[in-house]
Amino acid sequence: MKASRARLFAGLLLGLLSAAEAAPQHAITLYDEAPKYPADYRHFDFVNPAAPKGGTLRLSDFGGFDSLNPYIPKGNPASQINLIYDTLTFHSLDEPFTEYGLLAEKIEKDPEQRFVRFYLRPQARFNDGTPVTAEDVVFTFETLMKQGDPMYRNYYADVDKAVAEDRLRVRFDFKRAGNRELPLILGQLAILPKHWWEHRDFSKTNLEPPLGSGPYRIAKVDPGRSIRYERVKDYWAKDLPVNRGFYNFDAVVVDSYRDMTVALEAFKAGQFDFNEERIAKNWATAYDSPAVHDGRIVREELHNDNPWGMQGFAFNIRRPVFQDARVREAISLLFDFEWTNKQMFFGAYKRDASYFENSEMAAHALPDADELKILEPLRDKLPADAFSSVFKPPQSDGSGIIREQKRKAYRLLLDAGYKIVDDRMVGPDGTPLTFEFMLAQADFERVLLPYKRNLSELGIDMQIRLVDVSQYVNRLRNRDFDMMVASWPQSNSPGNEQREFWHSSSADKPGSRNYIGLRDPAIDTLVEGLINADSRQSLVLHARALDRALLWGHYVVPNWYLDTWRLAYWNRLAHPQKLPPYSYALMTWWQARENAQPAQTGANPAATAEPQGPN
The missing domain is CATH 3.10.105.10 (Dipeptide-binding Protein; Domain 3)
Structure with a gap:
């Protein structure tokens, strides 16, 4: 009898320990190590939480676009289209692999990696005011697996099903235990609004601006040539710690170029603000211009700690x-x-x-x-x-x-x-x-x-x-x-x-x-x-x-x-003094002044003009 009671007690204790391990968390990591930021964090270390809002960030891309749906194996989607969507979690840019809750307030990961459960924030909204629900998450997953790019079927091959347990709680069951990465990459799902897509053909390319829940919405489309995103002023997640210091520009405009030589000349002429230079010859010889010499165009090489592949x-x-x-x-x-x-x-x-x-x-x-x-x-x-x-x-x-x-x-x-x-x-x-x-x-x-x-x-x-x-x-x-x-x-x-x-x-x-x-x-x-x-x-x-x-x-x-990023930008832009090791985090930058100005001797105003905010 004593042995029986001992076994029962041991079983109850094991169950309690498992339940404790599976308690919902504000962040999850690959091997259950502690995340860098605690549950009461205010913002990430690599942002400026007091960055001013306003201005327009003008960017370029190569080749044009003919689609606003980046999730299907058709068409060439517009650059920066991810700005209109929120994901369940946010991948920290200064940790190897940690996901913090975004649409999901809490994440519950089974200790044996048999399922993951996301608890959605009650205040989460699409940009038409409709609440984001577990039903939207299930719809997104099933749509991507059936009609999305084949990448999703490979990426999420070990997922058995998605279940909406109630309005704000969704569970993903796995086909087998042990896939540690699966809970984290499921958190990277950009959630689509079921009520907007269920009467449209998801499998076809089109240029109708889709609805999202993210920090920007599409304001203007010039097919194949230009797209304009405008910041959602009443964005539901703007004050969350995970977003503080991000998305500082009122608008992001992307112009398409079919010749990168032409694009570089357009950058030097001030047609767009930021250029990541990928051609060594250009970096060495093509930035000989008055704007570079007088400091209006800033050139920086930042160390890149990412695996290259x-x-x-x-x-x-x-x-x-x-x-x-x-x-x-x-x-x-x-x-x-x-x-x-x-x-x-x-x-x-x-x-x-x-x-x-x-x-x-x-x-x-x-x-x-x-x-x-x-x-x-x-x-x-x-x-x-x-x-x-x-x-x-x-x-x-x-x-x-x-x-x-x-x-x-x-x-x-x-x-x-x-x-x-x-x-x-x-x-x-x-x-x-x-x-x-x-x-x-x-x-x-x-x-x-x-x-x-x-x-x-x-x-x-x-x-x-x-x-x-x-x-x-x-x-x-x-x-x-x-x-x-x-x-x-x-x-x-x-x-x-x-x-x-x-x-x-x-x-x-x-x-x-x-x-x-x-x-x-x-x-x-x-x-x-x-x-x-x-x-x-x-x-x-x-x-x-x-x-x-x-x-x-x-x-x-x-x-x-190359183990560095080669960045050139007009000095009307500024970035945080401390950038993360795995990204130059462009969406943490801001407009420091309306027009570019000659730099003062011995100073780089674009890199140092950082208002001090709360820690």
Whole structure:
């Protein structure tokens, strides 16, 4: 009897502990560590809570737009469209992965990761005054899973169902326990108004301004050319700690440009206010203007602590010509990064050598004993080099002469059954080694032309095809390309999106980010292991293992990366003195003055004009 009572007491105690662990919280983290900000926080450290409201932020984008629905695999959505929507939670910009309540006042995460429950704020409203309810959350989830971009079906593949428990409480049940990331990424859902969408066709592109609950609404649309957002003056969440110091401009206007050279000249002429420069040559040479010299245009380089991920010339291995890894490696060897960086980029870039570059998750050393435990069961399915060598892209002396790389590429092609016939590289079936490189940005052509020459010296014919943005998007979604520039950005806590990038389940889904066409059981296993990692250490180990499998598959020609943001802006803008490590947080900036003015000697008024507010 005593033993029975003891067991009963132990069971009750365990139940009470579980209930305590699952108590609703103001914020949730990946591994249940304490969030940086307590429940009574006033604002984030990286904002200026007393920033003045007013003015217009003028921005640019490339290529235009033909849709105001960013959630479907059709059309090219307008830039900054996310400003009209609120999400269940807000991702903190100065923590690796913490979500604070926004639409949701509290979040309850099951200790075994079998469900997550969101408690909506009673005051949450769409911008027509209609309350945001659990029914809207369920409608959003089900609509995105049925009619949204295929990314959502991969991203939320482990969600069984969404249930509206009452008007302000919604629960997501999972198909299996253990997916730690799932509660956090569900919090990132932008909630759509059921009453507005239920009589409209969500699957079609259109330019009717949609209803949201966010800090801005769409005020004017000039299709393909410009869009204007205006701040919602009675925005329901403007005084929440999660929003204090954000959304300071009365209006945000985005003008579209089809030529980035024209856009840069427009910026220097004062047609828009802010420019993140992505071209090293421009940063080095194109800002020689009176406005830069007298300080009206401010240039800053801010350190970027985000994992970079991978940018590269991606092979579509659905094409027969790219199904042999030796052919892919040979083509990769002929890209001379060192010469390109020296001659075109003013030595500004570093070579991308990891799918998790600029982070501890990059496989920049041999696997240790713990990582080998992950890799060993897959030994017969992975390249042998993944176990014995550290992947390093080929390196030249920057002279433009790459004889050794050409010799190695030639040997690889001979091993793959190729030979030279009439100065052309011809495969075992007599077909010349030729492919098309699809491109949307004309600026990239100058990078590809020297690469094309290196390839042609081995009899390989690369045709560069420049297409407009609309055609590019359609061909990309339909996998109608041989090779292209692709990027896979990474976060500090990679997870479910890796299915969208590399998993077999996404290979044939139009619009997914599995551009390469990967269908590899070993990579599938590594992706699932990463998603289900139960600690930070386990996540890092699985990321490194996945990194090795991808690198030694030679699926891309690695490009380059920069661990800084290069920002140029007119000094009528100001930003907080302390910006977060993972973002330059443009929506925390404000208008310091109406017109740009010459800077005073020894001072940068745009970076220091910060009114002091309450702590």
